[in-house]
Amino acid sequence: MTVEVSSLKELVEQASGTSGSPDTQEYFVNMGPQHPSTHGVLRLVLKLDGERVLRCIPVLGYIHRSIEKISEHMNYMNCVHLTDRMDYLSSIMNNWAVAKAVEEAAGIEVNDRIQYIRTIFAELERIQSHQLWWGVLGMDLGAFTPFLYGIRDREVLNDVMEETIGARLTMNYVLPGGLMADIHPNFVNRVKEFIKYFRPKLDEYDDLLTGNVIIQERLRNVGVLSAQTAVQYGATGPVLRGSGVAFDLRKDHPYGVYDQADFEVPVGTVGDSWDRYWVRVEEMRQSLRIVEQLLDNIPPGDYLVKKLNSKIKLPEGRYYSQLETARGILGVFITSDKKDEPYRLHYRSPNFNNLWCLEPMIKGDYIASLIGAMSSLDLVIPDIDR
Amino acid sequence: MTTTTSDQANIESPPMDFGDLKSQCVAPRPSIMGRRRSLSGILWLSAKGILRGLLTTLSYFRRPSTVVTQQYPENRDTLQMFERYRGRLSLIHNEDGEHGCTGCQICERLCPNGSIIVTKDKKNEATGKPALDQFIWRQDTCTFCNICVLVCPFDTLEMTGDFESSVYDRRLLVFNLNEYAGPTADQLEKLGDEELAKAQMKPMKKYQGPVPMCGGELDGIPKLDTGKSDDA
Numbered sequence: 001m002t003v004e005v006s007s008l009k010e011l012v013e014q015a016s017g018t019s020g021s022p023d024t025q026e027y028f029v030n031m032g033p034q035h036p037s038t039h040g041v042l043r044l045v046l047k048l049d050g051e052r053v054l055r056c057i058p059v060l061g062y063i064h065r066s067i068e069k070i071s072e073h074m075n076y077m078n079c080v081h082l083t084d085r086m087d088y089l090s091s092i093m094n095n096w097a098v099a100k101a102v103e104e105a106a107g108i109e110v111n112d113r114i115q116y117i118r119t120i121f122a123e124l125e126r127i128q129s130h131q132l133w134w135g136v137l138g139m140d141l142g143a144f145t146p147f148l149y150g151i152r153d154r155e156v157l158n159d160v161m162e163e164t165i166g167a168r169l170t171m172n173y174v175l176p177g178g179l180m181a182d183i184h185p186n187f188v189n190r191v192k193e194f195i196k197y198f199r200p201k202l203d204e205y206d207d208l209l210t211g212n213v214i215i216q217e218r219l220r221n222v223g224v225l226s227a228q229t230a231v232q233y234g235a236t237g238p239v240l241r242g243s244g245v246a247f248d249l250r251k252d253h254p255y256g257v258y259d260q261a262d263f264e265v266p267v268g269t270v271g272d273s274w275d276r277y278w279v280r281v282e283e284m285r286q287s288l289r290i291v292e293q294l295l296d297n298i299p300p301g302d303y304l305v306k307k308l309n310s311k312i313k314l315p316e317g318r319y320y321s322q323l324e325t326a327r328g329i330l331g332v333f334i335t336s337d338k339k340d341e342p343y344r345l346h347y348r349s350p351n352f353n354n355l356w357c358l359e360p361m362i363k364g365d366y367i368a369s370l371i372g373a374m375s376s377l378d379l380v381i382p383d384i385d386r
Numbered sequence: 387m388t389t390t391t392s393d394q395a396n397i398e399s400p401p402m403d404f405g406d407l408k409s410q411c412v413a414p415r416p417s418i419m420g421r422r423r424s425l426s427g428i429l430w431l432s433a434k435g436i437l438r439g440l441l442t443t444l445s446y447f448r449r450p451s452t453v454v455t456q457q458y459p460e461n462r463d464t465l466q467m468f469e470r471y472r473g474r475l476s477l478i479h480n481e482d483g484e485h486g487c488t489g490c491q492i493c494e495r496l497c498p499n500g501s502i503i504v505t506k507d508k509k510n511e512a513t514g515k516p517a518l519d520q521f522i523w524r525q526d527t528c529t530f531c532n533i534c535v536l537v538c539p540f541d542t543l544e545m546t547g548d549f550e551s552s553v554y555d556r557r558l559l560v561f562n563l564n565e566y567a568g569p570t571a572d573q574l575e576k577l578g579d580e581e582l583a584k585a586q587m588k589p590m591k592k593y594q595g596p597v598p599m600c601g602g603e604l605d606g607i608p609k610l611d612t613g614k615s616d617d618a
C-alpha cells in the first residue's frame with residue numbers, strides 16, 4: 001500500500017499548469033467553509049471537470065478549539081464537559097466514553113442502576129441525533145418539510161431529557177463514577193409516552209421521505225462505499241454498517257447493559273447513500289426497542305458511587321476505551337502520569353474518519369450527488385476538528 | 387495537509403474476513419427501482435410515494451390541534467422551565483435574605499473555565515471568622531456544566547430557570563451574586579444580637595448586591611465607561 005503525501009498548494013499548482021482544451025478544463029472550487037450543506041465550517045476543495053468531481057479535498061481546522069490540550073490542565077471530572085462540544089448531537093455518549101475510560105483505568109465499579117440509566121440515555125440520544133439527521137438530509141436534498149417533522153419529534157424527546165438533566169444540548173450528565181443527577185420521577189412515564197408517540201411517527205417518516213421516488217433516486221447508487229474501502233479508511237458506525245460490515249460495538253463488545261437487551265443491527269448491502277439512510281432509520285426503531293426493554297427494569301441504587309470532589313488519580317500508564325456513538329466509534333486514549341490530570345488525552349472521533357470516505361465515494365460523480373452523499377455521512381464538524 | 391491516493395481503495399479484492407462478528411443483520415428495505423419492475427409499475431409506485439407524502443402534510447393541515455409551535459415572547463408569563471433547568475447561577479438566600487456561603491472557594495477551584503471568583507475577608511469584625519466578600523460569576527465564560535452546584539458542600543448554589551440574559555455588552559454578564567458581604571446565615575444566628583446581625587448585612591462597598599458588575603474593578607475585565615454606555 002502506497003501513500004502519497006502532497007500539500008494543497010502543490011495540487012493546485014500542478015493542475016493550473018496542465019489545462020488542455022477549454023472543453024475539458026479542470027478547475028478548483030471551494031465548497032465552504034460557509035456552505036450551508038456542509039453543516040458547519042468544513043471547507044472542501046473540489047477539483048472539477050464540468051460538473052463532475054475529480055477530487056474532493058477536505059480542509060480542516062476552522063473550528064479547532066484544542067479540546068485535547070485544554071483537557072491536560074483539567075481533572076477528569078472537568079474533562080467530561082468539554083466532550084459535549086465535540087459531537088454535540090451525542091453529548092451523553094461522549095461523556096460516557098470519558099467516564100468509561102476513567103472508570104476502567106481507575107478500577108471504579110459502577111452499579112447496575114447507573115449502567116441502565118446511561119444506556120437508556122445513550123439510546124435516547126441516538127434517536128434524537130438520527131431525528132435531526134433525517135430532517136437535515138431532507139433539507140439538503142431540497143425538501144424542507146422533513147426538517148420540520150424531524151425537529152418536532154426531537155423537541156418532544158429533548159423535553160424528556162431536559163427534565164432530568166436540565167440542559168438540551170450540552171448535557172454533561174455522565175461523570176466518572178456515576179451520573180450528575182438521578183432520573184426525574186416523571187422520567188419513566190414520559191419516555192413510555194414518547195415511545196408510544198414516536199412509533200407511528202417513524203411510519204410517517206417513511207411516507208414522507210423514504211417512499212418518495214425523488215429522494216430514492218438521489219440516494220440510490222450515489223456515493224457507493226465498498227466494505228473494503230470503508231474498513232481501510234477506518235469508517236465506523238452507520239457508514240461502516242451501510243457498506244455491509246456488521247460491526248457494532250454494542251453487539252460485538254457489549255458495554256453498559258447492551259448485552260441484556262435484545263436488538264438487531266441493521267446492515268446495508270450495496271454501500272450507497274440509500275443503504276446508510278436505511279441503516280439509520282432502522283437504528284431508530286431498534287433504539288426504541290432497547291429503551292422499551294430496559295425502562296421497566298431499572299434497579300434501585302445510588303446514582304453516584306464516587307464522591308464528587310474527590311480526586312481521581314489514574315495509575316501510570318496508557319488506557320484506551322471506546323464506545324459506539326450515533327456516528328461511530330468514539331475512542332478515548334488517556335496517558336496518565338499518576339496525577340489527577342491526564343498527561344495526554346486523545347479522542348478518536350468517528351466523524352474524522354468518516355469524513356475521508358467522502359473522496360473515494362464521490363470520485364467522478366456530480367456535485368449534486370456530493371451533497372446527498374455528504375448528508376448521508378451525517379458529519380458533525382466540531383467533532384472532526386475537536 | 388496530507389491526502390492519500392484512493393486508487394488502492396477502488397481495486398476489487400477478495401471478500402474480507404472480519405472475524406467472528408455477532409451482529410445480526412436486518413436487510414434494508416428495497417427501493418422503488420430496486421427490484422426488476424416494469425415501467426408502469428415504477429410510475430405507479432413513484433406517483434403513490436409522492437402522493438402519500440402530500441397526504442401526510444395535508445392531514446396535518448386538516449388538524450390544527452397538532453400544531454406544536456410555542457409562541458415564545460407572547461407566552462412569557464405562563465412559560466414554565468423545568469425544575470432542573472440550568473440557567474443563570476444564583477446564590478440561595480433564605481427568607482431573611484441571608485446566604486450560606488462561607489467563601490470556601492471549592493466551586494472556584496473546580497470551575498473548569500474560571501467563571502467563578504470568590505473573594506473573602508480574612509476576619510469578619512463581628513464573628514471573628516473569615517467571611518464572604520464577593521461571589522463573582524462570569525456568565526460570559528460559563529458553560530453551565532453544573533459542577534459548582536454539585537460540589538458546593540453547603541448547598542448554597544443553584545441554577546435557576548432564568549434564561550433570558552442577552553445584553554449588548556458582554557461586560558454586563560459579570561455578576562456579583564451575594565446580596566451582602568459577610569458571614570453566613572448560621573454565623574449571623576449565633577451572634578444573637580439582631581441589630582448587630584442586620585448591620586452585618588448592610589452593603590459596605592460600592593458594587594455590592596446582585597447587580598451586573600458594570601464598572602466594577604476586576605482582574606482581566608476592562609472598566610466600563612459608564613458615560614458612554616447604552617442604558618437601553
